[in-house]
Amino acid sequence: MTAHTSASTALDTPSYTATQLVRERTLRAIRANPSSARISELARAAAAAFVDVLRRHDVTDAEFHALKSWLISLGDNGEWPLLLDLFAERTITERANPDGATPSSTEGPYYIPGQPQLTSPCVLPMRADEPGTSLILTGRVTATDGSPIAYANLDIWQTDDSGHYSGFTPGIPADNLRGVVTTDDHGRFEIETILPKPYRIPADGAVGTLFTKAKWNPWRPSTVHATVTKLGYFPVTTQLYFDTGATSDAVSDRIDPELVLDLTTGPEGTVRATYCFVLGAVEP
Ligand code: BEZ
16 A cells, blocks of 8 residues: 555635634533532542442452552553543543434544644555555535535544554654545545554553453454544544454443444455444534
8 A cells, every 4th residue: 555645734624723622612511610519519429439339349458458559550650541531431422422413432542633634535644555454434424414514624543454553653653544634515535544453452551450450351443533523513523443343342332333334345455434424513
């Protein structure tokens, strides 16, 4: 596969400013600035839930001290975001999903903002002779009433053929297999990339220790992450999966079938998949 980035520097289409994005996110926030009463309510509830676990599971003194030491190493390794991504973020993002919009999923720890701007049809930035199976990902971005959304932005990131993310693995260019793709005037996109490979959540810190000791599956299936944005619509962050037989996911008990794409193989070995992202409008 050859490298070809078709990067566009001067997009004459509307795009987000940080302020607009923050305004739209704020609209979705349950409470941007919780009151003292709310903080007290949530802190007490969290403490009570924790004490309930200690009581109901007869946690011993030794187990409690092991937990404290694990929590300290979690903080020392900077792994609180990873733990929250694993166990909590999905609950919040799913509940905030507008009716009829594409199901949202956790952003996860591998998102890096500020990637190359590309105009559909395009090739994601990749190395010369990037290993892997060529994938053509096509589709549309529409509103919940089915009308196309022209010039929406798809911020895409994924693993390479070895299951590594650029920006987190030495030796891989920083923007490899990442880019912000603008749809055409009919809301369509066509992105050439490679089929991502499964990856394991980090094994070398406190979270990895938890997975090893608990004998949990640390693997995530092949996925293309996407955050889809357009001014006037709630952003959607989600993940697309492929019908490659993976049934389990370290991050979730259940992969939403709506997000699992069929792969069709062309004569030259390139695989194709298609998806329609649906965004909910922000009410004035
Ligand atoms: C992910 O979405 O890739 C992810 C989420 C939580 C933990 C690790 C990875």
